[in-house]
Amino acid sequence: MFELLDGPPYANGEAHTGHAINKILKDFIVKSKIGLGYRVRFRPGWDCHGLPIELKIGKQKETPAPQSFKEIRSAARIVADEAIGKQMNAFRRWGVTADWDKPYTTKSSKYVAAQLDIFGQLVEQKLVYRTFKPVYWSPSSNTALAESELEYNEKHQSTSVYFRFKLINVSSPEIIWSSIPPSKPSQFYALVWTTTPWTLPLNNAICVSPNIKYSVIQFEREINNPTSTYYIIASNLVSELEKQSEQKCRILGTVKSENLIGKKYKSCWHNELALPIYEAPHVSDTVGTGLVHTSFAHGFQDYDVAVSNGERIQSFVDSRGCYTRHLGHDLDGKHVLGDGQREALSSQQWFIDVEEIGKRASSMLDEITVSAGDSDLRGSLKQLVTTRNSWCISRQRVWGTPIPGLVDENGEAYTSRELIEWVADLTRKSGNTDVWWEVDLNKILENEDVRRSLKIPKDVIPQLKKNVDIMDVWLDSGLAWHAAKENEMEREHVTDVVLEGVDQFRGWFQSLLLTSVAVKNKLPYRKIIVHGFCIDEKNNKMSKSVGNVVDPILLTDGSLKQKAIGADGLRFWVALSGSENAGESKIGPKIIEDVDRKIVSLRNGFRFMIGGCQGFNGNPINSPLKTLDQDMLHSVDSFVKKTISNYEEFKFRTVANDLTQFIQRNFSSNYVKYVRDRLYCDKIGSESHLSAQFTLHRTAYSLAHIISPLLPHLSAEVLHHLPGSHEKQILRHTFMELQSEEKYYMPELSQLMKVVHELRTVLEASAGPKIDTSKKDIIVYVKPEQEKLLKTSELELPELLNVSGVELNESRDGISVEITDSKRRYCERCRKHTRKDGDNLCSRCFDALVV
Ligand SMILES: [Zn+2]
Structure with missing residues (x-):
């Protein structure tokens, strides 16, 4: 038995060349494994939940936008079903062999119930928690985002600024001056650099590193000011500052980091506030200033700084991405970013603790192969899973699998395996994936086992509400090692191969791995194969706005401009340019x-x-x-x-x-x-x-x-x-x-053919392009042992050398060929010089024509 687990494509839109590479490569594996004598299981899947579909149904013009959870979810279901139908047709058109009658979809009640079963086990292992923490936030769609949902636009020039914070208790004696200390009154500033200037009003601290050398500098244009203004910056980054600011600087001395740590500076927003300088491990002097602007609620490392220094974390940006009134009248209600941008904000979210799991998974990865052609990519996956510590799994939307749990007024959450399994059973029995939204809170609490398992203090019961967040779609598809399989027997078999695009190192390969190791302490697959993406002949990414998108239907079925190359043409293209590498496939x-x-x-x-x-x-x-x-x-x-x-x-x-x-x-x-x-x-x-x-x-x-x-x-x-x-x-x-x-085969076949091939080469060389040797006789000279070999097929030599006749001779000098005119006559039928004088045809042709 061989099993290929299908990484489910997203059930939105038409099939494109990316799908073609993916599904056709999978089909090569399925069909070749059948040919190699395996029984093969390959069940096609579709990833159905998530933001793109939910946003799409909000935009459909014909009908009024759906409002209730029920309307949204049923409209989303229709979008997904339509896409599945279209994509499935295309995949079948390409000749892909799969269990088309039994596809798995992450929206089906069977899948959702199986997914909840596993989620319940994660909860029981205390790996799931809810807390206030920075996550990537999409202000336009009002939800948390997974890291892998972020699209990085490399060409986007981010706005970066240098910003100075006035230091309060740093003074001249703490500086190691290179020459005589200045006599003028002096003011010191900490220079920071940030790519998110909108977080400056939210600054909480500055971080420095004990491993960095800091310089005290002055801008040349400020030298004659009545007060001397000094800036502190990492020594390695002074020249970069000069370049960026187009200002000449003078280095006047240095300051040790221990003289900075613990010092205070003035907040740029609240003038009366003194803020601290902390030491932090993530500070480097490769970019910026070596002094890092820190905003506890708006960065992952910033959050860690707050936790290790016992600071309180507050967010003054609301879920719409607007500053709150805590920042005063000037900023209240203003949007921190343009629409469509995503930034790290803090909010109450659900997480899976993957720190320890990632380390365990990484060590287990030695057992498998991760490859694209001949290159071994295991190291990169190992590194990715070890550097992750928490996985934000909640989204504030409705088109998805629910996170069953109850939440009180203070944001405290209550959930348990019993509650989750109870919801899973309801879903499985009713075939209805909306049950969590529909079920009455009292009905949940009426169930004795469930209520006891939740351990809710009596006084909070009246404030409880159902948690309405849904799960990250990576958790949906990431549980395919369990939920995409039909029964326990199938689940026993560890998937032999997963094959997806190289981007899935950040996505599916990881979510399968982390959840399987967490729940079963077992790898979910034996082998990972990756492929690259499709680009055009000028190395551009496929993009609708550039207009270089190649529709696979035009390739297979043709158009007025383009000859149809059929499904096999498309498949041959995938074999030639899409397999054995993680690089790009040109089309x-x-x-x-x-x-x-x-x-x-x-x-x-x-x-x-x-x-x-x-x-x-x-x-x-x-x-x-x-x-x-x-x-x-x-x-x-x-x-x-x-x-x-x-x-x-x-x-x-x-x-x-x-x-x-x-x-x-x-x-x-x-x-x-x-x-x-x-x-x-x-x-x-x-x-x-x-x-x-x-x-x-x-x-x-x-x-x-x-x-x-x-x-x-x-x-x-x-x-x-x-x-x-x-x-x-x-x-x-x-x-x-x-x-x-x-x-x-005769025993001397390969030796004989070796001599024949040598003779063919010599013959071709001596005939040149003009002489048609098939109408000629040749005299062949070969070494005695070669002659012996050729004698075994002497009568066939004219055919093997494509000539009219062969005379075989022995020679000590090795191979040579003489081309001569044949002594026999030309036969009209076979166009060779094989006819005897007086006959109408050669004897062979005569035989062929006798009835
Ligand atoms: Zn003939």
């Missing part, structure tokens, strides 16, 4: 043309095989095979063997390239060119003719089977049209059954 007209050319050459190869087999019954033949045919079948065997091992290693690009080469070189150049004469001119039914037909038949049959994971439609077409083929369906036999028996 564009030139690349499509190249794919098309390759597919056409494959089709032509197969067409020749099928054409040559007309009238052949497909059965094994009793007479010995001609040397040329033995050679052909022998290379088919090696190709099959090599391809099997490439499938085992998931090397689909190698298979695609090998196949193209095989058809062009081994088949067309080394076989068709030589066998054509026998196939066209020998008597039908003769041993020599049957030998060629048998060879073509076997070649077509073996190739059609072995390439079926990549090109299933071409494969099925070949099997369908191949005369005398009893097997018309792909993947009915394992690839191992395709290899021929040794009895077909």
Whole structure:
């Protein structure tokens, strides 16, 4: 049994080239595993909950925007179902094999209930908590966001500012001056640098590091001021300040960090307030000033500083992203950011403590392989999971799986495994995923077990409300190792492979890993394979606004401008450019043309095989095979063997390239060119003719089977049209059954063919491009041992060398060839110089025509 767990695509919008890379690569694995003899389980999934769908239904114009949770959730369900239908059609159109009748969707009651079961176990292990903490916040959609939901725009120039805070109790004697201390009255400032200037009114502290050297500087333009103004900045960052400010600075001395730690400075907003300078481990002198502006509620490290110094954390920005009245009249109600931006704000949220789990998971990762082609990416996943400490799992929306819990007026939360399982059971039995929203609070508390498990103090009971936050979608799909499986037997089997885009190191690979290690102390998969993304021929990302998005339907089905390359064309493109790497897969007209050319050459190869087999019954033949045919079948065997091992290693690009080469070189150049004469001119039914037909038949049959994971439609077409083929369906036999028996080959075959290939090269070189050697005789000189080999197939030498006649001679000097005019006459039928004087045709052609 082999299982591939489908990382569910988001149930929104049409299928795109990104889906094509992902689903087709998965199909290569599924089909090749079937061919390798495994029973395979691959259940397709869809990730249905989340913000994009919920925002979309708010914007639909035709109908009034849904208001109640019920309306929103049922509208969202419709959006998801429509997308699932469209995407599923596309995936099937691409020839993807999957359990299409039993897909899993994260919105189904079965999935939600199974997800809640596991969530209950996380709660029981005390890994889930609710607290006031900074999280990434989306003011426009009014909800917390996961780190992986943030889209970083690299081109966006963030507004950064230098800002000075007036130091209160730092004075001249604490400075190590490089020359005579100044005599003028002096004022010292701490210089900070921030990319979030809107948090300056919310400043709570400045952090410095004992490992950094700090300088005392003066701006040249301020030297003649009546009061000397000095700035403190990390020594390494003075030149950067000069560059950014376009001001010359003078370094006048240094100050030790211990003389800064514990000092106070004036708040820039509340003039009467003195704020502290703390020491913190995250401060560095690679960017900024080495003095870090700290706002406890608005940064993750800032939060840690507050906790370690016993500071109180308050947020003066509300959930809409506006300053609150605590900051005074000037800022009250003003929006801190433009719309659509996301920043770290503090609010009450649910978290999973993943610090210890991440470390445990990281050490377990040694057991698995994480790869893209030949590169090992395990280290990057290990690093990502060890640096994470909390996972914010709550969202203030309604289209999702609920977080069952009760909350009192002070924000204290009460939940338990019993409560969660009770909701899971209700969901499972009713088939209704809205139950949490619908159920009456009293009904929950009426259940004795549930009520007892929640341990609610009596006096808060009247204030209780149901928690209406929903779960982060990464928790939905992250529990697929449990919830996407049908029963305990399926769950016993650890998924063999997961395959997703390289971005899932931050997403799904992690959420599967952390939850599985937390609950089962077991890895959720044995192997991770990653792929890259699609870009255009000029290396641009696909984007609707640039207009370079390639619609996979236009590729498969064509348009007025573009030739249809069919599902197999799309698949071949994925094999050639989407597999064996985590880099980008290019797509564009030139690349499509190249794919098309390759597919056409494959089709032509197969067409020749099928054409040559007309009238052949497909059965094994009793007479010995001609040397040329033995050679052909022998290379088919090696190709099959090599391809099997490439499938085992998931090397689909190698298979695609090998196949193209095989058809062009081994088949067309080394076989068709030589066998054509026998196939066209020998008597039908003769041993020599049957030998060629048998060879073509076997070649077509073996190739059609072995390439079926990549090109299933071409494969099925070949099997369908191949005369005398009893097997018309792909993947009915394992690839191992395709290899021929040794009895077909004479022992000296490969040595003999080595000499033949050498002779072909020499012959080609001496003939040049103008002479058609098929109409010539040749005199061959070879070493005695080579002559001995050639003698074993002497009668076949004209065919093996594609000439009219061969005279074999021994020579100590090695291989050489003389081209001569034939002494025999030209035969009109076979166009060779094989006719005896006086005859109408050569003897072979005469035989072929006698009825
Ligand atoms: Zn002839």
